[in-house]
Amino acid sequence: MSNTNTRAVTGAGLLVALGIIYGDIGTSPLYVMKAIVGNRPISQVLVYGGISCVFWTLTLQTTVKYVILTLQADNNGEGGIFSLYTLIRRRATWLVIPAMIGGAALLADGIITPPISVASAIEGLRILYPHLPTVPIVIAIITGIFLLQSFGTQVVGKIFGPVMLLWFSMLGILGAASILYHPAVLHALNPMFAYELLVNYPGGFWLLGAVFLCTTGAEALYSDLGHCGRPNIRVSWIFVKTCLLLNYFGQGAWLMQQEGERVQTNPFYGLMPGWFLLIGISIATVAAIIASQALISGSFTLISEATRLNLWPKVKIMFPTNLQGQLFVPSINRLLWIGCVGIVLHFRESANMEAAYGLAITLAMISTTILLSYFLYARVKVAGIAIMVFCFYLLLEGSFLFANLEKFPHGGWVSLLMASLLLSVMYVWIKAFDIKRRLTEDVRLKKYLPALKELSTDKSVPKYATHLIYMTSAQHPREIESKIMYSIFQKRPKRADIYWFLHVNTTDSPYTMEYKVRIIEPADVVRIDFMLGFRVEQRINLFFRKVVEELVRQGEVDITSRYESLSRHNVIGDFRFVVLEKFLSYENDLPFKEQRIMEMYYFIKQFLPSETEWFGLDTSDVTVEKVPIIIRPVDLPELKRIK
Structure with a gap:
């Protein structure tokens, strides 16, 4: 511009x-x-x-x-x-x-x-x-x-x-x-x-x-x-x-x-x-x-x-x-x-x-x-x-x-x-x-790469999607929220051929439209950072598709389905977004002021569009998972076992 x-x-x-x-x-x-x-x-x-x-x-x-x-x-x-x-x-x-x-x-x-x-x-x-x-x-x-x-x-x-x-x-x-x-x-x-x-x-x-x-x-x-x-x-x-x-x-x-x-x-x-x-x-x-x-x-x-x-x-x-x-x-x-x-x-x-x-x-x-x-x-x-x-x-x-x-x-x-x-x-x-960002737990992605590669090839686990995409708020490209790893491995094991992590950074320039791709693990894990100006509509579904098309043209990724019957006919694999919607856990012992702020936040949030609509994602390819925010766990009472 x-x-x-x-x-x-x-x-x-x-x-x-x-x-x-x-x-x-x-x-x-x-x-x-x-x-x-x-x-x-x-x-x-x-x-x-x-x-x-x-x-x-x-x-x-x-x-x-x-x-x-x-x-x-x-x-x-x-x-x-x-x-x-x-x-x-x-x-x-x-x-x-x-x-x-x-x-x-x-x-x-x-x-x-x-x-x-x-x-x-x-x-x-x-x-x-x-x-x-x-x-x-x-x-x-x-x-x-x-x-x-x-x-x-x-x-x-x-x-x-x-x-x-x-x-x-x-x-x-x-x-x-x-x-x-x-x-x-x-x-x-x-x-x-x-x-x-x-x-x-x-x-x-x-x-x-x-x-x-x-x-x-x-x-x-x-x-x-x-x-x-x-x-x-x-x-x-x-x-x-x-x-x-x-x-x-x-x-x-x-x-x-x-x-x-x-x-x-x-x-x-x-x-x-x-x-x-x-x-x-x-x-x-x-x-x-x-x-x-x-x-x-x-x-x-x-x-x-x-x-x-x-x-x-x-x-x-x-x-x-x-x-x-x-x-x-x-x-x-x-x-x-x-x-x-x-x-x-x-x-x-x-x-x-x-x-x-x-x-x-x-x-x-x-x-x-x-x-x-x-x-x-x-x-x-x-x-x-x-x-x-x-x-x-x-x-x-x-x-x-x-x-x-x-x-x-x-x-x-x-x-x-x-x-x-x-x-x-x-x-x-x-x-x-600020409260959510301060207390969101990020973990080193490198620690989970071997497990992600094994899960990707483990045919005993039903394949969840060919391409599985998560929106991440982690600023550092080598980190990821612990909740995302929990969703992949424990919530319900999600086997995919390629795991994509997308991060959106709002820039101080109004109309910036840039992106950066990091192939963290070839053929398995890719991170894309979008740098979008504060006046740019966040149409992530469209932007992601454009980036993938460019990566395919450059020969950096192969999005062909890895199902044998489909791969022979060069059928493109399916893409699925997983959006984690956070809610305030009952297991919290917050200071009075922060408790009121978070309660008001979630009261307002219930009248707003979902994360799916905000990021402009295609609702036919999106799974929404509810995850709790435990800001400070309550002190559990001691339980005494009796025989």
Whole structure:
């Protein structure tokens, strides 16, 4: 795969960037100024200060931190918090903590963004139809978006770019036209207006929670790096930021014409002439749908990466189209749909959603700051630069977090609750994985090679399969789990002509597809190590077949059946996978904390696809064996024999 960041800036690339990357941040003018103004009397301090805060937030947070700094942290062209984590995870194990917090917060953001975007757009219809019930319309649109996910977005995605180009052009034109009526609003570029609002305006500091909404899509911007490359993102951001700022300043100019009043109309729609309202609302609704689509697709990618990194349960992942990176996760689709509908039914109005929005995503941004600072230190080896970036953005985002805490009793607890639940699942999964890995007993394979050769030729034992394949988690090629040897020799002796041991190693590069073959015992024992990127589907059945075909062509293995009657006719022998599914043994005396973790792990696991489905194995050629995990045997009581 070519590095996406070497792509030249092209018209097509810029159009793709507009359609995929800026949906979330691009629809923020629908609700940001409305949230800042609220029901307060319009004044110069409020309007100019609010716009000044928005301008400097988009400049310092979105432009400098994400577009300039964070986009440098590309993992072979891929972005996102888990891609950033894989770049540095081997340097410090504790970095998994901010990675998990950031990932959980981003998923929670994916639940609240579609409702607030779609609701803000649809509520514009109330200007024309004051008594229109918007909740059923919003739920219907959101449901339609989620129903379409299983078909993929290959066709729909082609119109995203032109529609978002129309959307941003509309934002810029409406804003510029409004500025002409009150050009003095451009004075808000002066950061002193922001200072005046935050320090001297009553309750002004807490308005940072509303201001923060203008940059909530910055994380999505980084996550979508792989779709069109760094140069296209940076160039298209110039156009996007210009249009956004024109619209924000235009809303400010319109608000200043209502100075002294309490404005009930959304200033975004206040910019539109009456004849254009229905058209503008329609374009806004389509833009909100595109923004929702981008967040949902980003959530699927996030879960796929987390699964490969053992930070999330092994859920079913589908690939509805041929586009690289486009996937569909049914369980997450259902989870997000239930969450979005629940948000709409609970808050009902976009104004109420604004009170809850932003708290979780602030945690994601702070997590990215921690990982980015560590990345910068590891890359440039200058601690001063990394420390300055860390301190500056921790102070900035800490201020946003503190201001957003004011939202907690007004609905912010909902997003934090969702993020906490998602984080709990991640915590259980990674801790259970560590417990199992730490206490899995590996043995030297060399010790069992003579016995394997004898069993292979022992005709007194019925042949189990010509080719017997086990999935092994043993990292060292000369080792194997004791449970596999137990399965071969003791569970039920399994005679085979060739024993294959397959190991999958998830690499830090996103799209690695490599393998290494070790002929441990000619004609008897073969080990294959697959090195697969954290964004590669683990279709082991297909990969294994391709490897075997290559080995046969090279003359390294003979897969012809060794039954005399079949061998004479060059019939290929049968292949059978044996999958060992572990369960928690009752013979355990675990510490209380580990016992609860393992119980929760297996409770979740019962609702998930089997190992067979996860590895993409052909179910007609798979045997599943249950094996107990005895983490610490209980102390057996002494039994006294009597005569």
